[in-house]
Amino acid sequence: MSQFVEECRREWKRLRVPRALADEMAEDLAADLREAEADGASEEEVLGSGASDPRAFAAAWANERGIVRPRRSGRFRTRGLVIMGALVLCVFLVVAAGLIASLASSGSTAPRTATAVAPAVVPGGIVGTSIFGAGVLPSNVALASGRRTVLARRPQAIAITFGNTGGQIVELAHLTVQIGLNHTYQFTARRLVPNSHKTVRITLPADLPSRFKVLAVTRPVPGETNTHNNERIWRVTIGR
Numbered sequence: 001m002s003q004f005v006e007e008c009r010r011e012w013k014r015l016r017v018p019r020a021l022a023d024e025m026a027e028d029l030a031a032d033l034r035e036a037e038a039d040g041a042s043e044e045e046v047l048g049s050g051a052s053d054p055r056a057f058a059a060a061w062a063n064e065r066g067i068v069r070p071r072r073s074g075r076f077r078t079r080g081l082v083i084m085g086a087l088v089l090c091v092f093l094v095v096a097a098g099l100i101a102s103l104a105s106s107g108s109t110a111p112r113t114a115t116a117v118a119p120a121v122v123p124g125g126i127v128g129t130s131i132f133g134a135g136v137l138p139s140n141v142a143l144a145s146g147r148r149t150v151l152a153r154r155p156q157a158i159a160i161t162f163g164n165t166g167g168q169i170v171e172l173a174h175l176t177v178q179i180g181l182n183h184t185y186q187f188t189a190r191r192l193v194p195n196s197h198k199t200v201r202i203t204l205p206a207d208l209p210s211r212f213k214v215l216a217v218t219r220p221v222p223g224e225t226n227t228h229n230n231e232r233i234w235r236v237t238i239g240r
Contacts, residue, residue, distance in 0.1 A: 004043060004054050005030050011058035025061060032235070035148070036211060039237075046211045050181050060181055128166040129173050129218045130229035132197060135159050136204075136236075143214070143234035150237045157204055160216050162189075163197025165229065174219040177202060180212040210238045 005026055012022040036046045043051045050057035134143045136155035143149045143158075160177060164170045175187040183205050189198040214234045220227050 002030070002033055002043075004047075004051070005033070007054035008058035008061075011055045012062060015059060015062055017062050032211070032213070041211060044209070046209065047181070057181065126166040126226075127168050127170070127221060127223035128164075128226055128229070129162060129170060129192075129221055129224065130165040131175075131216050131218060131232040132161040132163065134161070134214065134216065134232070134234055137201070143236065145232060145234065148235040148237055152239070154238050155204060157201050158214065159199050159201050160214075161197050161199045162216070162218055164192035164194055166224075167194050168223075169193055170221050173198075173221065175200065176217045176219070178213075178215040179205065180208050183208075212236055 008029060009022060009026050012025065017025075032046050033043060036043065047057060050060070133145075135141060135158070136143065136151065137157040137159055139151075139155060141149070141151065141155075158179070160175070162173065162175050164173065170192040171190065173189040173192050175189070177185045177187070177200075179185070179202065185200075185202055187200045192198065212235075214236065216232045218230045220230060224230075
């Protein structure tokens with residue numbers, strides 16, 4: 001395994017990334033670098049500007065995948081502590097007021113009835129979202145899953161299709177797309193009926209290297225149990 005991958009591993013360990021996730025990212029990165037070496041490409045072609053700073057590369061990758069959060073400055077941490085302290089004080093005062101009211105009314109002989117509130121359950125059908133596929137524009141070439149897609153020329157945009165694969169209406173579906181290392185996009189689709197889909201179009205950044213990866217993730221919706229279709233990865237090479 002290359003020195004670059006080892007340095008990324010050390011940074012993920014420092015950031016307390018779970019071991020299984022760190023192993024997965026390291027294997028993915030090592031596979032990309034091995035493939036690039038076999039094709040005669042340099043690390044810079046795969047990693048772009050991140051090749052010169054493995055620690056920043058590892059931190060950015062973990063952050064984009066939602067594994068770690070960027071650190072806040074001391075000013076924001078102090079403000080957060082002040083707000084948290086105020087919230088704790090408010091909760092304490094509310095609880096104290098409730099106890100006082102309870103003690104004041106403890107002499108009453110009127111029986112009290114507990115009311116059970118059942119959880120809201122939407123009847124019938126499976127709940128779930130899925131990512132169907134992606135293609136580049138204007139050529140309309142579909143990106144392949146599980147292997148690298150080689151394009152003769154740089155595309156202008158990418159279109160990604162996601163939707164509702166369950167039997168119930170999805171009120172909000174959230175899609176996150178990461179292109180390369182430094183470009184992340186968020187999309188929201190409202191009230192997707194069963195078996196419907198939505199296609200989003202993203203103009204590709206001009207600073208992408210000749211080899212890059214596209215990661216698309218849909219956030220699990222309430223009641224969704226099968227999340228295997230919530231993530232897709234496509235690898236793209238231009239001009240090889």
